[in-house]
Amino acid sequence: MTPRAGGGVPRVGVMALQGDVREHAAVLSKLGAEPVPIRRPMDAVGLDALVLPGGESTTISMLLDSSGLADELAKMVDDHLPMLGTCAGMILLASEVLGGRPDQRCYGAIDVSVRRNAFGRQLESFEADLAVRGLDEPMHAVFIRAPVVEQAGPSVEVLASVWVPGREDAGGRPVVCVQGPVIVASFHPELTGDGRLHELLLRNLEEG
Amino acid sequence: MNIEKGRATGTARVKRGLAEMLRGGVIMDVVNAEQAKIAEDSGAVAVMALERVPADIRRDGGVARMSDPALIEGIQEAVTVPVMAKARIGHFAEAQLLEAMRVDYIDESEVLTPADEAHHIDKWVFQVPFVCGATNLGEALRRISEGAAMIRSKGEAGTGNVVEAVRHLRSIIGDIRKIATADSAERYAWAKQLQAPIDLVEEVAATGSLPVPLFCAGGLATPADASLVMQLGAEAVFVGSGIFKSDDPARRARAIVEATAHFDDPEILVKVSKGLGQAMVGSEIASLEVKMAERGW
Numbered sequence: 222m223t224p225r226a227g228g229g230v231p232r233v234g235v236m237a238l239q240g241d242v243r244e245h246a247a248v249l250s251k252l253g254a255e256p257v258p259i260r261r262p263m264d265a266v267g268l269d270a271l272v273l274p275g276g277e278s279t280t281i282s283m284l285l286d287s288s289g290l291a292d293e294l295a296k297m298v299d300d301h302l303p304m305l306g307t308c309a310g311m312i313l314l315a316s317e318v319l320g321g322r323p324d325q326r327c328y329g330a331i332d333v334s335v336r337r338n339a340f341g342r343q344l345e346s347f348e349a350d351l352a353v354r355g356l357d358e359p360m361h362a363v364f365i366r367a368p369v370v371e372q373a374g375p376s377v378e379v380l381a382s383v384w385v386p387g388r389e390d391a392g393g394r395p396v397v398c399v400q401g402p403v404i405v406a407s408f409h410p411e412l413t414g415d416g417r418l419h420e421l422l423l424r425n426l427e428e429g
Numbered sequence: 430m431n432i433e434k435g436r437a438t439g440t441a442r443v444k445r446g447l448a449e450m451l452r453g454g455v456i457m458d459v460v461n462a463e464q465a466k467i468a469e470d471s472g473a474v475a476v477m478a479l480e481r482v483p484a485d486i487r488r489d490g491g492v493a494r495m496s497d498p499a500l501i502e503g504i505q506e507a508v509t510v511p512v513m514a515k516a517r518i519g520h521f522a523e524a525q526l527l528e529a530m531r532v533d534y535i536d537e538s539e540v541l542t543p544a545d546e547a548h549h550i551d552k553w554v555f556q557v558p559f560v561c562g563a564t565n566l567g568e569a570l571r572r573i574s575e576g577a578a579m580i581r582s583k584g585e586a587g588t589g590n591v592v593e594a595v596r597h598l599r600s601i602i603g604d605i606r607k608i609a610t611a612d613s614a615e616r617y618a619w620a621k622q623l624q625a626p627i628d629l630v631e632e633v634a635a636t637g638s639l640p641v642p643l644f645c646a647g648g649l650a651t652p653a654d655a656s657l658v659m660q661l662g663a664e665a666v667f668v669g670s671g672i673f674k675s676d677d678p679a680r681r682a683r684a685i686v687e688a689t690a691h692f693d694d695p696e697i698l699v700k701v702s703k704g705l706g707q708a709m710v711g712s713e714i715a716s717l718e719v720k721m722a723e724r725g726w
Contacts (some may be wrong), residue, residue: 277474343533349433
C-alpha cells in the first residue's frame with residue numbers, strides 16, 4: 222500500500238480510449254492504488270496521477286480531441302500531475318513527435334523529442350533484459366513497434382537506453398526518461414506485470 | 430549506461446504484444462493506398478490489405494487470393510499504422526511473401542479461397558504474427574496451437590449482417606465461462622469435445638480467457654454493431670465491406686472508431702450514429718451461396 226499524505230488510496234487515472242488499459246489497471250491495483258478508467262472529461266476529477274497506456278498513438282490522439290479529454294490532459298500537464306506514459310503514452314507526453322502524422326498531437330509533459338516506430342515494423346519488435354538506472358535487477362522489456370527518444374532536454378534524466386539497429390551511436394537511444402513527476406518508457410512494463418515504474422510514479426505522489 | 434541483453438524477436442510475447450496494443454480499436458479492410466489513407470485519417474489502429482473486400486468477392490466469385498505485392502507496398506507507404514494482409518488458409522508460400530514484405534500481421538483468412546483442405550499454416554515457423562478466424566472455442570484453440578497470436582470471430586464476411594459474428598463470439602466466450610468452472614475430469618472431456626490440446630484447455634480454465642486477444646470480425650456495418658460485439662466481450666473489431674460499401678466511408682469509419690472506444694456509452698453512440706447515410710445493403714445468411722465461415726478445419 223502507498224499511503225497518501227491526505228490519507229486513503231491514491232486514485233490513478235488510466236486513459237482508457239484505446240490500448241492495453243487493463244494491464245496498467247492490474248499493475249496499479251496490485252500496488253494498492255485505485256485505477257480509474259478515463260473516457261470522458263467527467264471521469265478526470267480528483268486524480269492523484271495519470272497513466273497513458275500503450276496503443277496506437279494516432280488513434281488515441283484523435284480520440285482525445287473528440288472526447289474533450291485533450292483539454293483535460295493539457296490542464297493536467299500544466300498542473301504537473303505525476304504521469305507515466307508507455308509507448309504510445311510516451312509519444313503523447315513528449316514535446317515533439319518525429320515520424321508521426323502531421324495532425325498528431327503531443328502534450329509536452331516531458332522535454333523529449335521521440336521518433337515513432339523507431340525500430341521499424343513489427344518484425345523488428347523485440348523483448349530483452351534492460352538495465353534501468355536505480356533498479357537493482359534489470360527489467361524484462363517488451364518493445365512493440367516502439368518509439369525512442371531522439372533528443373532529451375537538459376532537465377531530463379535518462380534511466381535506460383537501447384541500441385537501435387542502423388544507428389551508429391554506441392550509447393544507444395534513451396528508452397526510459399524522467400523529468401520531475403513525469404516518467405516515460407518506450408516499452409511495456411505492464412505487459413510483463415513489472416510494477417517498478419508504476420511504483421516510481423506512486424513514490425512521486427508521496428514526495429509531491 | 431548499459432545496453433540491453435538477450436534481444437529476441439518474433440517470440441510469442443512479442444507477437445501477442447502487438448495484438449494487445451490494438452485492443453479497443455478498429456482494423457479496417459482496404460484494397461488500395463487511397464482507402465488506407467481514409468482509414469488512417471478516421472482513426473483506424475491498423476489496416477488490412479486484401480485484393481477485394483468480401484462483399485465484392487461474393488458478388489464476383491472466382492478464386493480470391495493474396496493481394497498484389499505492389500498494392501500492399503503502396504498501402505505500407507501510405508500509412509504509419511500497422512499494415513496487415515490476408516493469405517489463403519494453408520497457403521504458407523503466400524505467407525512467406527507477406528513476411529518478406531514485412532507486413533505487421535498476417536490474417537490466414539477464410540475470406541480468401543482456401544489453398545489446403547486439411548492443413549492450416551504452421552504459424553510457429555514465422556517471425557511475423559498471425560491472426561486466424563474461429564467460429565467456436567475448439568477452432569480458436571487449434572489455431573492457437575498452430576501459433577496464431579490473435580483470434581477473431583469469423584462472422585460471415587461481406588454480408589453486413591452481424592448475426593454470425595454474435596453467434597461465434599457467444600459460443601467462444603460461453604464455453605470459456607463453462608471451462609473456467611469445470612473440474613479436472615471435465616476439462617479432459619472438454620479437450621476431447623473441442624478437439625483441442627489439453628494444455629490450452631487448462632490455460633483457459635486457469636485464466637478464464639483465451640491465451641491470446643479475441644477480436645470480432647465478419648458482418649459489422651454500424652457503430653451499434655461495434656458496441657454490441659464489444660459489450661459481448663470482443664477486445665477490438667475488424668470492419669471490412671461495412672465501411673467502403675457504405676455511402677460515406679470516411680464518416681462511417683470515424684463513427685465506428687468512436688463507437689468502439691465508447692462502446693458502453695449510449696449517448697456517444699447516438700451522437701456518432703446520426704446522419705451517416707446508407708449502410709451497406711447486407712444479406713440474410715440463409716440466402717448465401719457460399720458460407721465463408723465454414724472454411725477452415
